[in-house]
Amino acid sequence: PVAAQDTVTWKVQAHWPAASSSYTDSLKRLKRVLDERTDGQLQLKLYEAGALFSAKETFNAVSRGILEMGVISPGYAQDKMSLAGIASGLPFAFRNVWEVAYFHKNLGFEQMLRDEAAEHGVYWSTDKVFTTEMVVKKPINSWEDFTSLKIRSSGALQKFLTDAGASASYIPGSELYSALDSGIVDGAHWGAVQGAASMSLYEVAKYHVKPALNIAGTDVFLINQKALNKLPEDMQKIVKDTLNEQFWIRTNEYQFKERKTLATIQAEQGVKITKLPEDVQAKLTEAAKETWEEEGKRSEKAQKALNMLKDYLADLGYL
Amino acid sequence: MNVLTAFITGVTRLNDFVGRWLALLVFVMFVLLIGEVGFRYLLNAPTSWTNELTQMLFGVYAVMSGGYILAHKGHVNVDLLHSHLSPRKRALMDIATSLLFFIFTLALLWFGIDMARESMASWETSYSAWNPPIWPVKLAIPVGTGLLVLQGLAKLLEDIAIAFNLDYYRPVSDTSEGEQS
Amino acid sequence: MSIEVLTLLFFGSLLFFLLLGLPLTFVLGGVSVVFLYFTWGFDSFYMVASQILGTMNSFTLVAIPLFVFMAMVLERTGVAKDLYRMMHLWFGGLRGGLAIGTLVICAVFAAMVGISGAAVVAMGTIALPSMLERGYDRKMALGVINTGGGWGILIPPSILMILYALITGVSVGQMFAAGVMPGVLLMVLTVVYILVRSTLQPHLAPALPPGERGTWPEKFRALRAVLLPIGVVLMVLGSIIGGITTPTEAAAMGVLGALISAAVYRQFKWSIMHEAAIRTFKLTGMIMWILFAAHAFSAAYQSMGAQDLIEGLMQLIPGGPWGIIIAMMVIVFFLAMVLDPVGIMLITLPVFMPIVKSLGFDPIWFGILFVINMEIGYKTPPFGFNLFYLKGVVPPGITMKDIYGSVIPFVVIEILAIAIIMVFPEIATWLPGLFF
Ligand code: NA
Numbered sequence: 001p002v003a004a005q006d007t008v009t010w011k012v013q014a015h016w017p018a019a020s021s022s023y024t025d026s027l028k029r030l031k032r033v034l035d036e037r038t039d040g041q042l043q044l045k046l047y048e049a050g051a052l053f054s055a056k057e058t059f060n061a062v063s064r065g066i067l068e069m070g071v072i073s074p075g076y077a078q079d080k081m082s083l084a085g086i087a088s089g090l091p092f093a094f095r096n097v098w099e100v101a102y103f104h105k106n107l108g109f110e111q112m113l114r115d116e117a118a119e120h121g122v123y124w125s126t127d128k129v130f131t132t133e134m135v136v137k138k139p140i141n142s143w144e145d146f147t148s149l150k151i152r153s154s155g156a157l158q159k160f161l162t163d164a165g166a167s168a169s170y171i172p173g174s175e176l177y178s179a180l181d182s183g184i185v186d187g188a189h190w191g192a193v194q195g196a197a198s199m200s201l202y203e204v205a206k207y208h209v210k211p212a213l214n215i216a217g218t219d220v221f222l223i224n225q226k227a228l229n230k231l232p233e234d235m236q237k238i239v240k241d242t243l244n245e246q247f248w249i250r251t252n253e254y255q256f257k258e259r260k261t262l263a264t265i266q267a268e269q270g271v272k273i274t275k276l277p278e279d280v281q282a283k284l285t286e287a288a289k290e291t292w293e294e295e296g297k298r299s300e301k302a303q304k305a306l307n308m309l310k311d312y313l314a315d316l317g318y319l
Numbered sequence: 320m321n322v323l324t325a326f327i328t329g330v331t332r333l334n335d336f337v338g339r340w341l342a343l344l345v346f347v348m349f350v351l352l353i354g355e356v357g358f359r360y361l362l363n364a365p366t367s368w369t370n371e372l373t374q375m376l377f378g379v380y381a382v383m384s385g386g387y388i389l390a391h392k393g394h395v396n397v398d399l400l401h402s403h404l405s406p407r408k409r410a411l412m413d414i415a416t417s418l419l420f421f422i423f424t425l426a427l428l429w430f431g432i433d434m435a436r437e438s439m440a441s442w443e444t445s446y447s448a449w450n451p452p453i454w455p456v457k458l459a460i461p462v463g464t465g466l467l468v469l470q471g472l473a474k475l476l477e478d479i480a481i482a483f484n485l486d487y488y489r490p491v492s493d494t495s496e497g498e499q500s
Numbered sequence: 501m502s503i504e505v506l507t508l509l510f511f512g513s514l515l516f517f518l519l520l521g522l523p524l525t526f527v528l529g530g531v532s533v534v535f536l537y538f539t540w541g542f543d544s545f546y547m548v549a550s551q552i553l554g555t556m557n558s559f560t561l562v563a564i565p566l567f568v569f570m571a572m573v574l575e576r577t578g579v580a581k582d583l584y585r586m587m588h589l590w591f592g593g594l595r596g597g598l599a600i601g602t603l604v605i606c607a608v609f610a611a612m613v614g615i616s617g618a619a620v621v622a623m624g625t626i627a628l629p630s631m632l633e634r635g636y637d638r639k640m641a642l643g644v645i646n647t648g649g650g651w652g653i654l655i656p657p658s659i660l661m662i663l664y665a666l667i668t669g670v671s672v673g674q675m676f677a678a679g680v681m682p683g684v685l686l687m688v689l690t691v692v693y694i695l696v697r698s699t700l701q702p703h704l705a706p707a708l709p710p711g712e713r714g715t716w717p718e719k720f721r722a723l724r725a726v727l728l729p730i731g732v733v734l735m736v737l738g739s740i741i742g743g744i745t746t747p748t749e750a751a752a753m754g755v756l757g758a759l760i761s762a763a764v765y766r767q768f769k770w771s772i773m774h775e776a777a778i779r780t781f782k783l784t785g786m787i788m789w790i791l792f793a794a795h796a797f798s799a800a801y802q803s804m805g806a807q808d809l810i811e812g813l814m815q816l817i818p819g820g821p822w823g824i825i826i827a828m829m830v831i832v833f834f835l836a837m838v839l840d841p842v843g844i845m846l847i848t849l850p851v852f853m854p855i856v857k858s859l860g861f862d863p864i865w866f867g868i869l870f871v872i873n874m875e876i877g878y879k880t881p882p883f884g885f886n887l888f889y890l891k892g893v894v895p896p897g898i899t900m901k902d903i904y905g906s907v908i909p910f911v912v913i914e915i916l917a918i919a920i921i922m923v924f925p926e927i928a929t930w931l932p933g934l935f936f
Pocket residue numbers: 609610611612613614615651652653654655656657658
């Protein structure tokens with residue numbers, strides 16, 4: 001264990017660029033609060049996206065103890081975490097952010113994730129819950145409008161959108177703007193409003209699609225378990241409590257910023273909201289259920305989490 | 320034929336063989352990308368796999384090139400000093416700096432093996448919409464680095480022979496195609 | 501050990517081993533590993549392997565082998581040669597005419613590619629032999645290719661501009677628009693330099709003797725040579741602008757165009773294609789191994805605390821807003837001598853941007869200065885990547901010394917351009933202001 005007077009410095013690799021709001025609001029906040037609460041004894045040294053490790057390699061680096069801490073999306077830990085698919089958001093399952101928060105913290109999904117990550121020597125703590133939403137170049141008024149879309153997507157959502165009938169293809173982030181601008185794709189998702197705004201997507205795609213494609217705990221802190229155990233017990237508790245508190249603060253704050261950004265781009269860039277028609281939503285939800293079942297097959301844990309989720313959705317009256 | 324001579328020629332031939340075949344991947348990448356444009360633009364049906372497959376092939380293509388390029392003296396250097404030295408002195412200097420070469424390539428080999436082994440333990444896939452296995456791409460790192468290390472060893476043996484006038488290696492003018500120095 | 505001392509040792513050992521003649525990629529990789537060992541321990545080497553994997557997975561780099569292959573095919577089939585013959589017949593009477601023609605082709609190429617490397621290697625293959633054959637001074641020829649080959653990141657599309665926009669939160673479209681006029685400015689300045697220089701020293705870029713300039717019928721017959729290259733360019737640019745392909749996929753359109761040209765020239769032969777493929781493999785691999793090691797090197801330098809160094813430096817700067825901007829440019833200029841552009845952006849921008857914004861400067865304008873500075877960095881000794889890429893394609897007998905020496909006037913021109921854009925910010929900000 002670390003002696004009481006020593007200063008410990010943790011290297012933290014994020015998957016956010018330094019200009020993103022989360023880099024300041026989540027990461028720098030955590031650094032500041034931990035500094036205050038440990039009287040400067042626990043210092044975080046922050047690295048922005050890609051500085052030391054790519055997002056895909058961050059879980060491994062934390063697991064190996066090369067980094068004491070990292071921030072990723074669950075999707076980047078798919079290989080190690082059979083629950084990652086559910087954690088990164090099943091399409092058209094939840095309808096409100098609070099429902100996901102409750103699922104994680106009150107129904108025990110966060111603990112399930114934590115248990116699976118612990119098998120790799122990693123302490124898992126979700127930073128916040130938020131939505132993934134699409135932007136498109138023309139409004140979606142019918143099922144035909146939807147299926148004629150070419151959408152830039154990635155990972156599980158790409159498969160889902162394709163299975164559901166749209167044409168989803170992967171284009172790297174660096175070419176996304178040009179692709180939308182010239183019409184190679186007609187739509188894309190990059191986080192929700194703030195994410196799309198950070199990529200300048202509203203300059204070239206004026207319709208923001210509601211409802212969300214998914215809602216999930218898409219940003220996650222990872223801590224190397226050994227590094228955590230080396231801290232004095234009271235400091236370990238400070239770290240865990242601070243992260244727990246951070247979840248609620250950031251989830252709430254993010255919703256506010258989403259709303260505020262949406263208001264700004266509506267006013268300044270003439271962005272309009274296009275709501276998916278009821279029949280489109282219904283068809284997408286049907287298609288989504290197949291995706292859910294696929295995720296359940298990943299492992300016993302995943303099946304258990306899926307069953308829990310379906311019971312919960314039934315309680316909410318969605319199934 | 321001396322065993323050292325055999326090693327040098329054998330490694331160079333191996334890298335040559337690998338390089339000549341891998342070079343053809345540029346045609347495959349071209350066909351895949353053009354195909355994707357066709358699927359998307361003409362048929363309005365983008366595929367989920369062409370870009371990803373192209374990417375994977377490109378990674379293998381790039382990382383496996385190291386040994387071939389070394390065999391053909393294609394890794395560029397600064398020849399400010401080199402061009403003024405006699406072949407023996409140049410060989411001596413290359414022997415000295417090969418230390419840094421081996422530090423880099425062996426570190427890469429070690430952790431490349433580590434990374435590939437971890438990936439192969441779970442037969443890792445990419446979890447994209449297409450979801451292909453990606454362990455072969457990770458495996459290409461230690462394999463490509465291994466080929467580079469072997470060629471580096473061959474070059475070291477050549478340099479030792481030139482520097483100390485040993486008879487297992489006689490430099491001949493590079494008869495490879497191309498005009499790169 | 502403090503970051504200042506580490507920095508000196510780090511860059512000192514780079515320079516030392518580079519001078520000893522070890523190839524750049526192994527110098528960068530080896531020095532990274534040694535320094536990582538002493539600052540972070542054995543396990544940190546995992547980062548080197550991980551950075552290489554990340555570079556292998558970068559989709560935008562897929563354009564490199566395709567554009568290089570396109571150039572190889574155009575060169576081997578004689579299309580490029582005829583293009584230069586045409587330029588010589590038409591502009592041969594003008595001193596420096598071929599160099600200016602080359603710059604025009606470079607500008608067109610720059611509008612097709614968003615990355616550096618591909619254009620330098622391609623133009624080195626196509627243009628260098630043609631200029632040397634016709635008695636151009638080697639430094640003049642090398643410098644022109646080095647400078648024009650770097651325009652790819654200033655004239656849109658540009659991956660570096662997209663990265664700048666992502667890191668700083670400015671608009672990608674505005675960055676693209678802002679790059680156009682400075683690109684034109686750079687081109688005008690470079691052309692003026694060539695005209696002046698070749699008037700004063702005609703032996704550097706000789707005009708064609710009047711007897712060889714050809715008759716008008718010959719000239720018009722030679723014009724046919726531009727049809728195929730223009731066709732290739734239209735295929736690439738048309739497919740980007742027309743929304744048919746992404747910039748990376750457009751490289752494949754370029755290959756298609758080159759293959760069609762080969763067929764028109766009745767040179768669509770396996771022997772030519774295979775040879776072009778092998779040279780492409782060698783050059784792409786050369787570029788990629790430099791990038792592998794450069795990315796590992798940047799990551800190693802960042803892990804040692806490069807950003808703290810920049811923060812510390814910024815606190816030492818006296819002298820008002822303009823002093824700070826100029827100091828930033830100087831820091832970037834020096835970093836660019838030794839680091840790869842992506843690394844420089846990650847290290848400096850998070851420190852610079854809040855300052856730039858608080859001083860009331862336009863981040864778009866600053867971004868253009870920054871990108872031109874990166875472009876200079878691509879060709880400043882000892883580590884400018886373009887210098888090494890070019891070395892990979894030059895005929896034997898041209899040494900690194902020639903290449904190093906060739907860039908000096910062109911670097912001065914670009915510094916002049918930065919100064920002009922500082923004095924007249926409208927050059928960068930006027931066009932984006934018009935559109936957005
Ligand atoms: Na460009």
